[in-house]
Amino acid sequence: xxxxxxxxxxxxxxxxxxxxxxxxxxxxxxxxxxxxxxxxxxxxxxxxxxxxxxxxxxxxxxxxxxxxxxxxxxxxxxxxxxxxxxxxxxxxxxxxxxxxxxxxxxxxxxxxxxxxxxxxxxxxxxxxxxxxxxxxxxxxxxxxxxxxxxxxxxxxxxxxxxxxxxxxxxxxxxxxxxxxxxxxxxxxxxxxxxxxxxxxxxxxxxxxxxxxxxxxxxxxxxxxxxxxxxxxxxxxxxxxxxxxxxxxxxxxxxxxxxxxxxxxxxxxxxxxxxxxxxxxxxxxxxxxxxxxxxxxxxxxxxxxxxxxxxxxxxxxxxxxxxxxxxxxxxxxxxxxxxxxxxxxxxxxxxxxxxxxxxxxxxxxxxxxxxxxxxxxxxxxxxxxxxxxxxxxxxxxxxxxxxxxxxxxxxxxxxxxxxxxxxxxxxxxxxxxxxxxxxxxxxxxxxxxxxxxxxxxxxxxxxxxxxxxxxxxxxxxxxxxxxxxxxxxxxxxxxxxxxxxxxxxxxxxxxxxxxxxxxxxxxxxxxxxxxxxxxxxxxxxxxxxxxxxxxxxxxxxxxxxxxxxxxxxxxxxxxxxxxxxxxxxxxxxxx
Numbered sequence: 001x002x003x004x005x006x007x008x009x010x011x012x013x014x015x016x017x018x019x020x021x022x023x024x025x026x027x028x029x030x031x032x033x034x035x036x037x038x039x040x041x042x043x044x045x046x047x048x049x050x051x052x053x054x055x056x057x058x059x060x061x062x063x064x065x066x067x068x069x070x071x072x073x074x075x076x077x078x079x080x081x082x083x084x085x086x087x088x089x090x091x092x093x094x095x096x097x098x099x100x101x102x103x104x105x106x107x108x109x110x111x112x113x114x115x116x117x118x119x120x121x122x123x124x125x126x127x128x129x130x131x132x133x134x135x136x137x138x139x140x141x142x143x144x145x146x147x148x149x150x151x152x153x154x155x156x157x158x159x160x161x162x163x164x165x166x167x168x169x170x171x172x173x174x175x176x177x178x179x180x181x182x183x184x185x186x187x188x189x190x191x192x193x194x195x196x197x198x199x200x201x202x203x204x205x206x207x208x209x210x211x212x213x214x215x216x217x218x219x220x221x222x223x224x225x226x227x228x229x230x231x232x233x234x235x236x237x238x239x240x241x242x243x244x245x246x247x248x249x250x251x252x253x254x255x256x257x258x259x260x261x262x263x264x265x266x267x268x269x270x271x272x273x274x275x276x277x278x279x280x281x282x283x284x285x286x287x288x289x290x291x292x293x294x295x296x297x298x299x300x301x302x303x304x305x306x307x308x309x310x311x312x313x314x315x316x317x318x319x320x321x322x323x324x325x326x327x328x329x330x331x332x333x334x335x336x337x338x339x340x341x342x343x344x345x346x347x348x349x350x351x352x353x354x355x356x357x358x359x360x361x362x363x364x365x366x367x368x369x370x371x372x373x374x375x376x377x378x379x380x381x382x383x384x385x386x387x388x389x390x391x392x393x394x395x396x397x398x399x400x401x402x403x404x405x406x407x408x409x410x411x412x413x414x415x416x417x418x419x420x421x422x423x424x425x426x427x428x429x430x431x432x433x434x435x436x437x438x439x440x441x442x443x444x445x446x447x448x449x450x451x452x453x454x455x456x457x458x459x460x461x462x463x464x465x466x467x468x469x470x471x472x473x474x475x476x477x478x479x480x481x482x483x484x485x486x487x488x489x490x491x492x493x494x495x496x497x498x499x500x501x502x503x504x505x506x507x508x509x510x511x512x513x514x515x516x517x518x519x520x521x522x523x524x525x526x527x528x529x530x531x532x533x534x535x536x537x538x539x540x541x542x543x544x545x546x547x548x549x550x551x552x553x554x555x556x557x558x559x560x561x562x563x564x565x566x567x568x569x570x571x572x573x574x575x576x577x578x579x580x581x582x583x584x585x586x587x588x589x590x
Contacts, residue, residue, distance in 0.1 A: 032296070052257050067265065152173070156171060157170060192224065196219070199219040213229070318345060444507075472514055537550050
């Protein structure tokens with residue numbers, strides 16, 4: 001026991017793994033896995049080959065009826081009279097069409113046939129669903145050209161019907177009328193439902209493909225009508241003939257079985273393709289895997305006994321260590337533990353005791369440091385907010401009172417009473433402002449009072465417009481956060497402008513933020529001065545330049561974080577726009 005306790009834990013695990021698990025599991029598992037994979041793939045391949053041969057026979061039987069019908073029509077004298085006659089009236093054409101019922105009889109007799117189309121150049125005939133004059137576009141179609149060059153042999157193509165615009169597999173055959181030296185093209189559409197019924201019950205992905213790699217029927221949805229290229233089949237395999245091939249289909253390693261079908265008297269034919277992924281076959285062989293699993297379990301039974309013995313030597317001591325660690329995790333930093341021996345577990349217990357003591361000392365120091373730091377930061381933030389907010393009011397009140405005094409001195413108008421009322425309202429709101437947030441509508445009312453006072457001063461030289469979304473009126477914002485921007489626009493943007501000046505204030509709600517913009521059409525700011533102004537916004541110690549803008553910027557940063565603050569854009573002699581955003585979720589930083 002002492003010898004094992006003094007042995008390194010790594011050596012114990014390696015020894016128990018080699019003796020109890022590694023050797024038997026690797027040997028048995030490797031052998032059974034290879035055999036299982038081989039058996040599953042061979043069985044799937046045999047099944048797929050048999051299924052494809054059976055499908056070939058059924059498809060051949062299905063295509064026999066249209067082929068036989070086309071052979072009969074090749075020598076049908078009544079059809080010859082219908083399509084080669086020279087008609088003198090519409091009545092004669094319609095009557096002849098109604099009297100010729102063989103096409104409909106064949107459709108009713110053979111469920112494999114869906115419809116007939118016959119193309120022939122006869123100007124006296126009328127186009128209907130069956131008989132058609134071949135247009136230049138139709139005559140240039142590959143299937144029409146192939147039929148004309150096939151010398152009476154049948155061609156099979158996946159084509160679109162000129163009337164229904166539905167694509168399906170069709171028998172196409174040129175018919176020569178020797179007595180009148182005229183030639184027509186017969187099209188017999190094969191029922192897609194009948195083709196799909198042949199492949200619908202197949203366990204693997206199975207499809208019928210024409211000579212141009214068009215899928216005319218398949219047992220998976222949305223495959224009919226597509227090309228082999230659409231299913232990401234290897235291009236080298238698209239034109240391969242009969243055989244079994246390995247390929248990647250949609251990125252999966254797969255087996256492909258191809259069988260060719262060439263109906264009698266045909267120039268081309270169709271192919272039957274069956275695809276199954278190797279992964280799906282291996283996965284589906286659960287029954288055979290159970291046999292392999294039973295062999296592995298028998299081999300592991302003896303190994304479990306050995307593993308149990310070795311694990312008991314380790315687990316009892318590790319369990320004691322685990323219990324002490326759980327106590328520490330729950331906050332008990334006063335415990336100590338003793339584990340006998342010289343191996344890693346014993347060393348770990350001694351290091352654990354030392355770690356708990358160090359954590360206890362560090363927790364005490366960190367807790368005290370955090371309390372002091374938090375208290376200091378809170379005091380500093382409160383002082384900064386109060387100082388920054390208090391710097392704004394005197395400057396504005398001085399300008400307002402000076403405007404009222406000059407107006408009264410020069411003109412003595414009765415408007416002074418209204419201006420004084422506005423000023424008193426503003427003074428009351430300023431006295432009510434503290435460090436708490438206020439609704440946006442209170443700030444808008446204050447701005448309205450301020451602009452009315454400034455209109456008293458500037459007269460017709462000042463106009464303003466406010467565009468505030470009603471949904472934003474109750475959003476809490478820091479006090480005196482927009483009014484300084486409006487004041488700055490009036491004083492620095494419009495005061496030295498002789499033309500009519502306009503202030504535009506916009507408040508827009510954008511998902512989880514409030515977008516606020518103050519725009520004036522004043523004298524603007526030169527690029528060099530704008531860059532200096534941007535730099536001064538970050539300088540808390542500068543008490544000379546643009547106090548209002550800098551105070552608003554600093555308050556936004558202190559309240560919401562460094563990602564928030566003023567953004568200034570200006571075009572010299574045209575306009576200046578000052579904007580900022582406020583998160584609707586409340587303070588994010590302080």
